[in-house]
Amino acid sequence: MTNTERDYQGYTPMDYDADSEADEVYQKCLAYLLTHAPIERDDTVVDIGTGTGIVALELASKCDHVLGRDIYDEWLRYAREKAEQRSIENVSFDHGSFRDPNVEEPVDVVVASYALYMAYDEGGETELRAAIDGLAALNPRWLVVADKIRFGPTQTPTDYETLPSMGTIATLLADAGFTLTDVEIITESAGVLVATR
Numbered sequence: 001m002t003n004t005e006r007d008y009q010g011y012t013p014m015d016y017d018a019d020s021e022a023d024e025v026y027q028k029c030l031a032y033l034l035t036h037a038p039i040e041r042d043d044t045v046v047d048i049g050t051g052t053g054i055v056a057l058e059l060a061s062k063c064d065h066v067l068g069r070d071i072y073d074e075w076l077r078y079a080r081e082k083a084e085q086r087s088i089e090n091v092s093f094d095h096g097s098f099r100d101p102n103v104e105e106p107v108d109v110v111v112a113s114y115a116l117y118m119a120y121d122e123g124g125e126t127e128l129r130a131a132i133d134g135l136a137a138l139n140p141r142w143l144v145v146a147d148k149i150r151f152g153p154t155q156t157p158t159d160y161e162t163l164p165s166m167g168t169i170a171t172l173l174a175d176a177g178f179t180l181t182d183v184e185i186i187t188e189s190a191g192v193l194v195a196t197r
């Protein structure tokens with residue numbers, strides 16, 4: 001793959017990985033997700049909105065199989081390259097969206113890291129509801145969301161996306177049949193939710 005192919009308005013998957021590495025809040029969310037996601041050894045885990053596969057590749061050592069899904073094929077290609085470079089064989093990356101994750105096999109856990117807020121930013125509560133319903137249709141035992149979430153009463157001025165409030169996400173999860181078992185507030189605009197069905 002050439003650098004030009006990878007270019008997305010000048011922002012490459014390598015840029016994304018470097019930015020994520022340097023982002024203290026992202027790293028705290030990731031660490032919490034990796035420590036607290038209730039994943040068992042023989043589980044199949046879907047990482048929806050996998051991007052460059054940061055979370056999927058980390059989870060590979062904890063379970064049987066990880067399925068990374070995203071709508072951005074160039075980043076999926078990069079994620080596959082990383083898996084190959086690291087000789088990680090129990091991860092696969094394919095096209096799939098929140099609404100239609102493109103997963104046929106039984107799923108134990110769905111994780112979504114810094115991804116679902118995009119549904120809300122794009123289409124508000126309606127789009128986030130459709131996204132959560134799409135993931136619920138996989139019938140996972142657990143859903144773990146590490147995300148940009150508004151915990152405070154108002155949007156922080158530095159947030160350039162419109163973030164869903166904790167209340168909105170909690171309502172949509174409940175409507176989809178999930179019960180929250182853990183809420184970790186990392187900052188006023190980021191945190192990790194663990195929900196079961």
Ligand SMILES: C[S@@+](CC[C@H](N)C(=O)[O-])C[C@H]1O[C@@H](n2cnc3c(N)ncnc32)[C@H](O)[C@@H]1O
Pocket residue numbers: 020048049050051052053054055069070071072075096097098099112113114115118119
């Ligand atoms: C900020 S990145 C996060 C990537 C990765 N989960 C991580 O933690 O580094 C958000 C990802 O969500 C993906 N995404 C956005 N809308 C999506 C949708 N409707 N279905 C699936 N993935 C989506 C984007 O393509 C992007 O790769």
